[in-house]
Amino acid sequence: MRVLIAATPGIGHVFPTVPLAWALRLAGHEVLVATGGDALAVKDAGLAVYDVCPGTDAVKLAMETFGAHPELAAEWGTTDRSDFEANQRFYGRLMSHQTDLVDRYVRVAEDWRPDLVVHSALSAPGLIAAARVGVPAVEHGYGVFRSRQYTERVRHWNAELFDRYGVDLPERREAIDVAPLSLVDGVASGWSMRYLPYNGGCVLPDWLGDDTGRPRIAVTLGTTAPAFDGLGQLDRVLELAPDVDAEFVLALGDVDTGKLGPLADNVRLVDWVPMNLLLRSSAGLIHHGGSGTTLAALDAGVPQILMPDEGDRHVNAAAVADRGAGLSVDSSRLAKESIDALLHDGALRAAAGEVQAEMRSMPAPSTLVPRLEELAGE
Template identity: 30%
Template sequence: MRVLFVPLPVESHLKAQTQLAWALRAAGHQVQIAVTPDLTAEIMRTGLTGVPVGPFLGLRDYLAEVVTDGSSGADESLPDEAFMDWDDVRQRISDLTVGWFRVVCPDATVADLVAYARHWRPDLVIWDPMMMGAAVAAVAGGAMHVRLLFGTDRMGRLRSAFLRKAAGDAEDPLRQWLASLGGQYGLAFTEEMVLGRWTIDPMPSWVRRAPEPRYLAMRHVTVNGPGLLPDWLRVPPGGRRICLTLGASHRAAYGSKASVAALLEAVDGLDVEVVATFDADELRVVERVPDNVRPVDFVPLGALLPTCAAVVHHGGAGTFGAALEHGVPQLIIPSSLLNEERNWGPIEFAQGLHEHGAGVYVANSYTFTPQRLREHIVEVLENDDFSRRAAALRHESLARPAVAEMVQTLERLVADERR
């Protein structure tokens, strides 16, 4: 069968689709990935075929403009969407539609997706939850389509709450946008344009889901992209080692609530080797790199994390999933990008790990101090319960269906659709 992937034009989201794309390709299916010019270089490194669509979006610059500085004192609570007020649910749906979905999936991109879907006639379109225009293109091209989650399904939960609370002719900005898009191609709006026919979920079972979508569980697989194993990683560490990372996609735009300097201050002098994945730009503002810190521009997390006793990070879904895969205790200082922090996972990941005793939610307020992080690192390293519980979550993750099994599931679903 022919399968078209549509990621959000951000490198980390492309990587989140790569493992399934290659599994389908290895099973003999034709696979292509539709990407904006933002990801031209990245798609070439995957070894897969890219299809250019739409204009250059420059999301890194856009995100840098809307990033918060972590000092606003705003409420960090994440209320259950089912108990949110109608006005709050409607406003969040409206804000996401206008300020995000329409930005990352403009009309020109959807037009290119529709044209290509009608030309190539894919049997299946797999799309990022933020790229709802891909669902319009799938319907226009006669393809079955599914969402592939990157982090939590907060959008699914918000939409479910919206539909339950909406009354009569309630304003629905998301429906209005998608109906307008679809109408250009003779298509009627359906809720599958928002939530997909199915939703592939690589996150652990304890990350909250929405009641409406039909979920397909899949094991998370770490995809780091091309890299070489450094000499120092080819031998066992001399003592305890921890990883300190803010994720590659956050560089030069936004990071965690703590600055790089504050993070390095927190680990200075600890009896532990710290591998800090910071590049030259991130280190330029640091007066001194502590003696126990090994700064590296890039190292594959899949090779580094198995040697670590803990990882400190920003709560990105890729780093979170990689640490789960390797059974490493996590200390999360959520992203300072308010939209990501609230909607796509960092806070929920941190809270879930805390509840399972496999990690620490470091910044549970908008005040952060290096001393606080230092105390938590010591706590995790000295309490073996953290590593035992992280190992238990790893075994739980390994029990989820492998990516190869997902290929078989998708083959069956597409065959059923054809019948």
């Protein structure tokens, strides 16, 4: 069969689909990924990719839309970004002005004629593309947030888009859930599947194996947060770092770090490195609460400090904290005691190890291939 993976243009949405894409390819099926921006890096996983926003990315598209529609920019400035539904309603209005992007998702579906569309959670373009060609749609989760419950509201939040293409929600819909059940009240939102971190390939940097005689703390803000909000979340981390007996590794990717100023001797600023590899040599992780980063730390059995600022990042942080595998902290109120707990609290480390074992017992991506074949009518 042919499977179209319609992923939101962002690494955090497309990279979690790579293990399933591999499983499908190994079973003999064709896979095409439709995405854009920095998510085009998924081509390095050996997958064919269709660019839905050539020459730009999701952040630039948003800024261009704000420039053309100042009322949207003003609304974004007043939106409560900790309110998930308020965010999603806003994104629906934003995307209604990005019809070229949605057209490309629809066009590739109509041209390629897939038997099945796997789409990012809460993705109106993926649902619309599946409906246009009359095939089942499968939502691919990327975190602990219960997104499936919002599918009907995605139709409402993006009503202008669905009406523009003359479709409703696809009749046959399923979901793949990668959340460890102990973080979500023990109930799967669809078909459970083990989360296997994919962060791209690399030539291992020499410093990764260095033993500085100190525990290592990885620090990241993901790929999207710095583009919208800068690096201000790191201010308190960098202020506290000199007083902590640890090496802090700032893995910030391709962002302007010039405003960070002088760094303490125990702070190492590095180029991009796959998070799953960095976590192998890390005692803990401090981050923004992004889903991929959260699950990568859990898969590594590493305790974490999450500093959420909006939307589902608050859900991730609360779930990890409630499970006892990490701490949820306002970035401006981060205290040395929290970082000390990251390094020395045995209960945090034990809980992280329990979740790691749980995740490794979840069904492998290959076990879902027969279900997808049956759904597609193969």
